[in-house]
Amino acid sequence: MLEDNAMPDDPKIAAKEADPVALMKLGDAYARGIGVIENPQKARECYIKAAEGGLLRAQRLVAVAFETVERDIATAAKWYQRCAEQGDAECAGRLAGDGILDVVQLVLRGALGPILLGLLIGLRLTLAAGRFLGDQLYGTNPYNPVVTLAAVLALGLSALVAAFIPAFRATVVSPLDALRTE
Numbered sequence: 001m002l003e004d005n006a007m008p009d010d011p012k013i014a015a016k017e018a019d020p021v022a023l024m025k026l027g028d029a030y031a032r033g034i035g036v037i038e039n040p041q042k043a044r045e046c047y048i049k050a051a052e053g054g055l056l057r058a059q060r061l062v063a064v065a066f067e068t069v070e071r072d073i074a075t076a077a078k079w080y081q082r083c084a085e086q087g088d089a090e091c092a093g094r095l096a097g098d099g100i101l102d103v104v105q106l107v108l109r110g111a112l113g114p115i116l117l118g119l120l121i122g123l124r125l126t127l128a129a130g131r132f133l134g135d136q137l138y139g140t141n142p143y144n145p146v147v148t149l150a151a152v153l154a155l156g157l158s159a160l161v162a163a164f165i166p167a168f169r170a171t172v173v174s175p176l177d178a179l180r181t182e
Contacts, residue, residue, distance in 0.1 A: 020053030027058075051079065059083045060091060067094075107167035108160070115159040119152055126151075 027046030030039045044065070050058035063079030066072045083091030130142030 020050040020055035023050035024058045104167040111163035
């Protein structure tokens, strides 16, 4: 087995031996192009093999990669669980979930895009309909900015309030329970 700061003499031999520390070092070598041609895919494979071999540092790295890069929360939770079982407090904290405000912010940020898109489409349709209905509206301006702004604000706020309901429900459910039910 290699020390934590040692580089394997022959990366292929290290990979064949399936030594987790050597695989982690080999993954670092592929990730940075040190002694081998830079290859992110091979680096990923080496990190996963090292994590499967029980190396805590590799498990943490794989968990973070699945959570942030690949957006695979279920697989990330599996790796965080393995780290937490080995006593890693940081991974146990990630597994326990973020704070209530973080969860609400995450859900609202996800809802904000469709809300804004819907408001923009609705505003364009309102202005287009105003052209056709302008002759039929007696004594009113179909492009009244106060009425249009009030309608946009009312619809936007009601959509945000509607997004708060699942956001607050998400804060009550444990992340592990949510993953188990999926």
